[in-house]
Amino acid sequence: xxxxxxxxxxxxxxxxxxxxxxxxxxxxxxxxxxxxxxxxxxxxxxxxxxxxxxxxxxxxxxxxxxxxxxxxxxxxxxxxxxxxxxxxxxxxxxxxxxxxxxxxxxxxxxxxxx
Numbered sequence: 001x002x003x004x005x006x007x008x009x010x011x012x013x014x015x016x017x018x019x020x021x022x023x024x025x026x027x028x029x030x031x032x033x034x035x036x037x038x039x040x041x042x043x044x045x046x047x048x049x050x051x052x053x054x055x056x057x058x059x060x061x062x063x064x065x066x067x068x069x070x071x072x073x074x075x076x077x078x079x080x081x082x083x084x085x086x087x088x089x090x091x092x093x094x095x096x097x098x099x100x101x102x103x104x105x106x107x108x109x110x111x112x113x114x
Contacts, residue, residue, distance in 0.1 A: 026072070026100075027114045028065070034114065037072060041065040043106060044077075057081050057107030065098070072098045072113070081107060 026037040028051065035041070035051065042049040044062035053062070059079035066073050073095035076083040083090050084105035090096045098104075104111040 029112045029114045030109065037065070037067070037113075039067045043111075044079075051111070053106055053109045055107035055109055058109065062106050063104075066095065068095070074098055074104065079106075 027034040028037055028041065030051070041051060042061065042064050043051045043053065043058075044060050045053055045055065045058045046060040049061065059077070059081070061077050062079045063074055063076050063083045066075065074083065074085065074090065075095045076090050076092045078092050082092075085096055085098070086103055087105070098113050100113060102113045104113075
């Protein structure tokens, strides 16, 4: 499918198109697939989250991944069972920087930054 969001016929459009093509895309990978990393991703058991985890150990609104400047950070949203980064619990209500190939554990679900 062609993305026609940018009109490439103008000089500004051509410049924006070249910037978009060079941008490196990161993904959040899990058992059933992968989703592109965007400025904000909500994770939890409720269906209104961007990533829905069908697991009783996940809170309805468990965690959020937020892009701040050029980096991604995760924040636990005061979940019942906590959020783990590479096996270590992350502090509640604190943003923790994510790196390439980091593994997030929410309940029995693991998600990898790619």
